[in-house]
Amino acid sequence: MSDPAQARPSDAVTAAILVIGDEILSGRTKDKNIGYIADYLTNLGIDLEEVRIVPDVEAEIVAALNALRTRYTYVFTTGGIGPTHDDITADSVAKAFGVPIGEDPRAIELLLQRIKPEDLNEARRRMARIPEGASLVQNAVSKAPGFMLGNVIVMAGVPSIMQTMLDDVAPRLRSGAKMIIESIEAAGIPEGAYAAPLGEIAAQNASVSIGSYPSFREGTFHNQIVVRGKDAAAVATAKAAVLEIVERLQAERRVTKP
Numbered sequence: 001m002s003d004p005a006q007a008r009p010s011d012a013v014t015a016a017i018l019v020i021g022d023e024i025l026s027g028r029t030k031d032k033n034i035g036y037i038a039d040y041l042t043n044l045g046i047d048l049e050e051v052r053i054v055p056d057v058e059a060e061i062v063a064a065l066n067a068l069r070t071r072y073t074y075v076f077t078t079g080g081i082g083p084t085h086d087d088i089t090a091d092s093v094a095k096a097f098g099v100p101i102g103e104d105p106r107a108i109e110l111l112l113q114r115i116k117p118e119d120l121n122e123a124r125r126r127m128a129r130i131p132e133g134a135s136l137v138q139n140a141v142s143k144a145p146g147f148m149l150g151n152v153i154v155m156a157g158v159p160s161i162m163q164t165m166l167d168d169v170a171p172r173l174r175s176g177a178k179m180i181i182e183s184i185e186a187a188g189i190p191e192g193a194y195a196a197p198l199g200e201i202a203a204q205n206a207s208v209s210i211g212s213y214p215s216f217r218e219g220t221f222h223n224q225i226v227v228r229g230k231d232a233a234a235v236a237t238a239k240a241a242v243l244e245i246v247e248r249l250q251a252e253r254r255v256t257k258p
Helices: 020-026 035-046 058-069 089-097 104-109 121-127 159-172 191-204 233-254
Strands: 012-022 046-055 075-078 101-103 129-131 136-137 146-149 152-155 182-185 210-218 220-227
Touching: 012 035, 012 220, 035 046, 035 159, 046 058, 046 152, 058 075, 058 089, 089 101, 089 129, 089 146, 089 152, 104 121, 104 136, 121 129, 129 146, 136 152, 136 159, 136 210, 146 159, 152 159, 182 233, 191 210, 191 220, 191 233, 220 233
Parallel strands: 012 046, 012 075, 075 152
Antiparallel strands: 101 129, 136 146, 146 152, 182 220, 210 220
């Protein structure tokens, strides 16, 4: 298997998502964050290259974090920073980095904006435990913060909260060249008809990604070919080649129809 790290440009800004939670793996909770984060990062010029899902097991979280944070520019984690016993993400991140963790006065101050001092019990105080050296990531919904340590951004699993955290951390992130995406409708053409020439176009345009995406809409099959890349000229060249193939095949189908 080829290593994508060897093929990417040296100035590329890359990312991975680490989804943490038994409830995701069991199917009880359906993830709604991956697609949102992917779109968000694409708009920033950050290439999402990997997603992993791990259970609420410290060893699994630590191993995944240490693998991902050395491979990508940023790692975004979701889940496991609440008040219950199985919310162990903060402790796992601290262990991965080899730093202490404890109650952070800044986090306590934020929690007190929504929780009365007499209601700030031991469980709620768990949400103020932050690894040493981390900066806080603001939570505009419930105030319990996430944090950023090195290149790891730790966020909540609740989508509405995660989204506000992403907005807060975005200005701190290094961005890269934005992806250019062009779509070509291959209406009425089965994938098998253009698979070979599409492969040839992809081979001749190594700096772009070309994918074919079939769907079933309104009782019929539809195919869409998507050309993606960061070099506008390369994308335009590949798109023109794809269009030529699609238009030729569509013309042939019109001729052969009775």
